[in-house]
Amino acid sequence: MSEHIYHLRNLTKVYDGRHVLHVEHLDIRQGEIFSVVGPSGAGKSTLLRLLNFLEAPSAGAVHFLDTEFSAAKSVGIPTRRRVTTVFQRPILLNRSVWDNVSYGLRLRGQRNASRLIEGTLDQVGLMNLAHQRARTLSGGEAQRVALARAMVLQPDALLLDEPTANLDPYNVGLIEDIVRALNREHGTTLVLVTHNVFQAKRLADRVALMLEGEMVEVADKETFFESPRDPRTAAFVRGEIVY
Numbered sequence: 075m076s077e078h079i080y081h082l083r084n085l086t087k088v089y090d091g092r093h094v095l096h097v098e099h100l101d102i103r104q105g106e107i108f109s110v111v112g113p114s115g116a117g118k119s120t121l122l123r124l125l126n127f128l129e130a131p132s133a134g135a136v137h138f139l140d141t142e143f144s145a146a147k148s149v150g151i152p153t154r155r156r157v158t159t160v161f162q163r164p165i166l167l168n169r170s171v172w173d174n175v176s177y178g179l180r181l182r183g184q185r186n187a188s189r190l191i192e193g194t195l196d197q198v199g200l201m202n203l204a205h206q207r208a209r210t211l212s213g214g215e216a217q218r219v220a221l222a223r224a225m226v227l228q229p230d231a232l233l234l235d236e237p238t239a240n241l242d243p244y245n246v247g248l249i250e251d252i253v254r255a256l257n258r259e260h261g262t263t264l265v266l267v268t269h270n271v272f273q274a275k276r277l278a279d280r281v282a283l284m285l286e287g288e289m290v291e292v293a294d295k296e297t298f299f300e301s302p303r304d305p306r307t308a309a310f311v312r313g314e315i316v317y
Contacts, residue, residue: 079104079231079263080125084134087120087287095120095287097134102265104230107257109266109278113316117287118267122233125265126159139230155182158229162236164220166208171200174208175222187226194226198252214245221252231263232256238273250277271311275299283307285316 080102087095095117102108110118123129124136127149135144141153167174175195179187195201198218203211208219217237224232234253238246254277256262268274274281274295281298283290283306291298291307302308310316 077103079139081137082134083137085124085131085136086133087117087124087129088132093287095124097121097289100282100289100292102231102263103280104263105257105261106279107253107264107266107277109268109274109281110284111268111271111274111281111310112284113269116284118284119235120287121284122159122235122265122267125231126157126233127154128159155227156230157233158224158227158231159233159235160217160220160224160237162239164216166216166219168207168209170205171195171208171211171219172204174219175226178223178227182227190226194222197225197255198222199248212245214241214248217241217245217249218252221249225256228260229262231265234264234266234268236268237266239268239270246273253277271299271313283310 078101082097082100085095085097086093110121112118124131127143130143130145130148132145135142138153138157141149143149167177172191176187176191192201195204198221200215200218200222203215208216211219221237238249241249250273253264257264266274266277278295280292280294282292285306291302291304293302298307299311302311306316
């Protein structure tokens with residue numbers, strides 16, 4: 075088995091004639107926490123949509139394990155089910171926490187998954203709220219429901235799009251602990267998109283800076299923060315505005 079879960083080659087995305095993403099080369103390793111940082115509008119969320127097969131590339135290809143995804147080649151449902159995304163603002167069903175977490179499993183025909191659901195709810199600290207309506211929860215609790223809904227599907231890759239951007243420090247800490255445990259105990263590959271360099275420093279094994287749709291620098295966490303090779307990375311890490 076390859077040590078990489080994703081290979082990106084000459085990947086381009088164009089909207090209405092405007093190039094919003096161009097990644098010449100990027101590998102994401104199996105079992106790592108890989109963080110993409112950069113300002114709003116840098117192309118980070120577009121990258122996630124391509125990694126989750128939600129939109130086809132305009133050119134180039136995404137290789138996920140042994141499957142290629144390109145403008146000319148789509149991927150089937152079995153491959154799509156191996157990748158799941160948690161978005162910044164969760165959209166929950168107006169039903170119980172339990173029903174929300176079990177929803178994806180039911181769509182996949184898994185009817186006898188009570189132990190799996192209980193274990194996942196316990197992992198995110200929501201077992202005591204299993205029968206409460208999801209839309210009555212706090213923002214942090216709702217985001218943990220969204221995370222549990224993704225985790226219970228046991229994906230090979232979990233993509234996190236600014237998952238704590240609107241949360242208080244307590245809930246940020248809870249979710250970061252859940253993410254660490256998921257990676258450590260299950261070997262799940264995590265791709266974390268964030269504008270928060272401090273979160274990337276706390277969580278990631280490797281970090282990439284994205285500016286204007288391109289990867290400026292990709293490095294292990296220590297190199298990225300302590301001795302980046304690109305002056306734009308150094309400026310971004312210092313908290314300067316970089317465009």
